[in-house]
Amino acid sequence: MSINRYLQKYRSALILIIILILLPLFSSEYIKVVAMQIFIFGVFAISYDILLGYTGIASFGHAIFFGTGAYVSALMMLKAGFSFWATIPFVVVSCAGIGLVIGLLTLRFATIYFTIVTLALGQFCYFLLTNALTYQYTGGDDGLHGLPMVLQTKNQMYYLALAFLLAAFFIAKKIISSPLGKTLVAIRENEFRAKMIGYNVLNYRLIALVISGIMAGLAGSFNAAMLRSVFPGFMGASTTIDVILMTILGGMGSLLGPVAGAALVIICQQYLSSYFEWWLLIFGVIFVLVVLFLPQGLISIVYRFRKKNTSGGLN
Amino acid sequence: MNILEMHNIHTYMAGFHILEGVNLTAEHGKLTILLGRNGSGKTTTIKTIMGLTPARSGEILFQGRPIQKLHDFEIPWLGISLVPEGRDVFSQLTVEENLLIAVRKGKKVPKQRLDYIVDIFPPMKNLFKKKGRNLSGGEKQMVAVARALVNEDKLLLIDEPTKGLAPIMVESMRLALAEIKKNATIILVEQNFEFAGSIADDFLIMEHGKIVCSGEIGDLINNREMQHMYLGV
Numbered sequence: 001m002s003i004n005r006y007l008q009k010y011r012s013a014l015i016l017i018i019i020l021i022l023l024p025l026f027s028s029e030y031i032k033v034v035a036m037q038i039f040i041f042g043v044f045a046i047s048y049d050i051l052l053g054y055t056g057i058a059s060f061g062h063a064i065f066f067g068t069g070a071y072v073s074a075l076m077m078l079k080a081g082f083s084f085w086a087t088i089p090f091v092v093v094s095c096a097g098i099g100l101v102i103g104l105l106t107l108r109f110a111t112i113y114f115t116i117v118t119l120a121l122g123q124f125c126y127f128l129l130t131n132a133l134t135y136q137y138t139g140g141d142d143g144l145h146g147l148p149m150v151l152q153t154k155n156q157m158y159y160l161a162l163a164f165l166l167a168a169f170f171i172a173k174k175i176i177s178s179p180l181g182k183t184l185v186a187i188r189e190n191e192f193r194a195k196m197i198g199y200n201v202l203n204y205r206l207i208a209l210v211i212s213g214i215m216a217g218l219a220g221s222f223n224a225a226m227l228r229s230v231f232p233g234f235m236g237a238s239t240t241i242d243v244i245l246m247t248i249l250g251g252m253g254s255l256l257g258p259v260a261g262a263a264l265v266i267i268c269q270q271y272l273s274s275y276f277e278w279w280l281l282i283f284g285v286i287f288v289l290v291v292l293f294l295p296q297g298l299i300s301i302v303y304r305f306r307k308k309n310t311s312g313g314l315n
Numbered sequence: 316m317n318i319l320e321m322h323n324i325h326t327y328m329a330g331f332h333i334l335e336g337v338n339l340t341a342e343h344g345k346l347t348i349l350l351g352r353n354g355s356g357k358t359t360t361i362k363t364i365m366g367l368t369p370a371r372s373g374e375i376l377f378q379g380r381p382i383q384k385l386h387d388f389e390i391p392w393l394g395i396s397l398v399p400e401g402r403d404v405f406s407q408l409t410v411e412e413n414l415l416i417a418v419r420k421g422k423k424v425p426k427q428r429l430d431y432i433v434d435i436f437p438p439m440k441n442l443f444k445k446k447g448r449n450l451s452g453g454e455k456q457m458v459a460v461a462r463a464l465v466n467e468d469k470l471l472l473i474d475e476p477t478k479g480l481a482p483i484m485v486e487s488m489r490l491a492l493a494e495i496k497k498n499a500t501i502i503l504v505e506q507n508f509e510f511a512g513s514i515a516d517d518f519l520i521m522e523h524g525k526i527v528c529s530g531e532i533g534d535l536i537n538n539r540e541m542q543h544m545y546l547g548v
């Protein structure tokens with residue numbers, strides 16, 4: 001593809017990235033924080049999309065990975081003096097390990113078992129963090145605070161979070177369009193058909209779960225680094241519900257949709273909640289409407305609009 | 316030489332005894348047709364060979380080697396491909412990807428296999444970029460059969476490839492199978508005796524989960540009484 005064609009095809013993406021690069025130059029500290037939150041939850045939602053949207057497995061405890069990543073980083077930084085970057089391999093290994101164990105225990109059966117076990121395990125992990133026995137390590141309900149700064153300034157942190165999102169997005173895109181990604185889509189559509197042409201469905205589901213778990217864990221670590229604190233809520237049901245909302249509202253199976261969903265959910269949480277007492281109710285109604293009338297999520301509106309535009313342009 | 320043998324195979328589904336002691340053989344290089352009324356257990360027999368509905372007892376020999384204990388996903392690797400009932404393509408993948416995903420060795424469909432497939436199904440030439448969900452019924456069936464041809468397998472199991480197809484599509488499927496048969500051993504499930512009789516070498520007739528009759532196709536073609544008794548034609 002020539003440079004020109006390339007620029008044309010990805011014009012909107014490039015414009016968006018340039019706006020995001022320039023944003024810190026003219027925005028308030030508050031907006032930067034909200035944007036960073038969106039970037040990090042964007043990665044978390046992408047990880048959920050790989051599992052639900054592309055592999056067809058619903059996790060009701062995805063915060064387990066997010067919380068594990070956050071707490072592994074925080075504990076190692078605070079109690080063992082590790083730098084943030086030095087904790088990353090441990091986050092990767094622990095999240096991959098958790099994914100493998102849950103997967104091996106449940107994924108050989110119908111996927112509903114996985115869903116139920118993740119729900120229970122999520123509750124258990126939350127209990128583990130908030131329990132009196134572990135208080136001296138985890139800080140219980142108060143969480144852990146005063147993590148060392150990863151970078152010197154807020155702007156640098158902003159760019160780190162943005163780079164994190166872009167890297168995660170491109171890696172996810174690569175995976176999804178690789179033979180592995182195509183196989184996951186095939187298994188989601190019909191696992192018997194996939195077995196019948198010789199695929200070990202369990203192994204592929206495990207791979208997807210491990211990839212998704214690592215990505216979610218890294219999002220948790222970055223969230224800890226950005227806030228310089230961790231809270232048990234990172235591991236809690238509300239965090240799982242948030243990521244499900246982001247993925248489904250934005251449009252699962254599209255990677256971009258869940259990122260847009262993350263932006264929408266976080267902006268609503270930040271702004272709607274201060275203006276309307278009833279915002280959760282409004283949000284619930286929007287969610288139901290999207291599920292009923294836009295099964296491909298809000299991103300499908302953008303795709304439809306773009307299709308019209310480009311076909312018009314070619315004629 | 317027998318490429319496949321089933322000895323006293325019993326298969327249960329959802330607690331029901333579906334295959335009640337199936338015995339059958341299929342000879343190497345031949346097209347063996349599996350006939351029988353709706354619900355007699357033909358599809359279950361095919362799925363049992365593939366390990367998708369594993370046999371509870373009995374023995375399945377492929378090239379003399381017992382395979383009934385293997386996992387479902389291991390069986391294709393022996394060189395067996397299934398074309399299941401119901402025009403079974405991946406709707407979210409393109410035709411090209413549908414073929415590619417079935418390739419077991421290497422990263423693409425070998426050029427000479429692709430030429431062979433297009434030779435057998437000329438209309439495939441223009442379908443490669445189309446998504447599975449946008450194909451017509453006849454095109455889907457073509458792709459489903461083509462997907463079983465990408466690996467140069469030793470045995471093809473094809474389950475009712477003409478079910479619900481327009482007469483003209485049935486005829487082109489017959490020509491395609493006649494061509495495929497030159498290079499492969501096939502077990503073909505068919506209800507359409509006219510269709511089957513014209514390309515088969517051997518036949519098996521199934522009733523209530525058992526093989527009740529088998530032999531060379533000529534014997535069945537000449538035996539009106541047997542056709543009437545088992546097939547209702």
Ligand SMILES: Nc1ncnc2c1ncn2[C@@H]1O[C@H](COP(=O)(O)OP(=O)(O)O)[C@@H](O)[C@H]1O
Pocket residue numbers: 328329331333351352353354355356357358359360
């Ligand atoms: N999932 C299932 N659970 C229980 N019984 C089944 C199931 N699938 C098929 N059967 C029964 O098994 C018998 C054989 O079915 P099948 O092998 O599909 O027959 P055929 O392909 O010869 O039409 C039928 O009586 C059918 O009702």
Ligand SMILES: [Mg+2]
Pocket residue numbers: 357358359400475
């Ligand atoms: Mg059948």
